[in-house]
Amino acid sequence: MVRDCRADLPQGWRYLVTTYTPVIRRLLAHYAPSAGDGEAGVERVLLGLRLPASSLFQSLDPAPERWFVAELRQAVLSALPAPEAPVSLDLETLAGALEPLTVVEKVAAWFETMHYDDAATAEMMRISPATAAKVRARAAELLRGKSDAWNRTLLADNGLALGREAAASGGKDCASPKVLLDILDGRTTWQGREVLERHVTACWHCVDHYARMMEVIALLRANRPLTDAEAAPYFRALGVTVERPSPWKRLFARR
Ligand SMILES: [Zn+2]
Structure with a gap:
């Protein structure tokens, strides 16, 4: 095709x-x-x-x-x-605020920038909705502590702009789509891939990419x-x- x-x-x-x-x-x-x-x-x-x-x-x-x-x-x-967000948030501020989270928690929080609620996020990530809600509440608290202004829809309001910033920010150490799909398909895990996990933990380009791949899998499943x-x-x-x-x-x- x-x-x-x-x-x-x-x-x-x-x-x-x-x-x-x-x-x-x-x-x-x-x-x-x-x-x-x-x-x-x-x-x-x-x-x-x-x-x-x-x-x-x-x-x-x-x-x-x-x-x-x-x-x-x-x-x-x-x-x-x-669209213009009522309170603007850039990727650097987000990265600083959410630094204490694990990779999985960062992905769960990032899905909020992609306009997915707790239930949809939980389904894509195969975690419980309660876990998704808990992680997001923690992310909201962290962001609140780091931004001058905060509101409940901060991540979603800035989502498109943040997604573009993350997509454009990749570097040579970033995980390839194949590596990400191998993890998502269960062919490999984060365990035993410390170098990769350490990279992704600090790289919002990869967090975004990983979340987008999960979204693609869900889109195709429902297609x-x-x-x-x-x-x-x-x-x-x-x-x-x-x-x-x-x-x-x-x-x-x-x-
Ligand atoms: Zn990366």
Whole structure:
């Protein structure tokens, strides 16, 4: 699919629309619920992905599905305007305040910047909602102690901007998507990987990346591809409608 989309072949776009439009729809509903332009927003994202400037298909070959959806998620969110937060919070202040937390606790707190409540966070992290709530209450206390102004929605209000800052802050020691997925799939654990754990503990780029990978896994688990009829308006918007020859035409062609 990635190769076909890069070459702008209709079959690539048809596959992308059918399979991943529900992911785009969910991301928009989750991260920009007030944008309120529903299907027009979805269409705008799809058209944006097709622009030559789109980086979605540039560096992914081969492209295992989860890596692709992780890039798709970033492409969808990069187009959203970051609203002005009533109280602003930058990554450095957050990092300083939440320094005492463990990696797992940092991830649980970070999910708040990604607009997930305790229950959704707990499900993605496979921890109990009570644990998620407890960690977040502690994170809130730590932040409160370090910021001049504080409010209950501080992390969520600054979420998009913090996510962008974290995504842009990576370095050469950062964990690759493969390493993170190996941990998430249970092929390896943090135990015995002290160097990595020490790095991630101090690196919000990796904390964000790890949380985003969990989100991608949850998105794919819940994903249901569109039917041809549901996908038809998007095919039309992208100009990739393929008319099936009518049975009559086929009949005549055989003669
Ligand atoms: Zn890192």
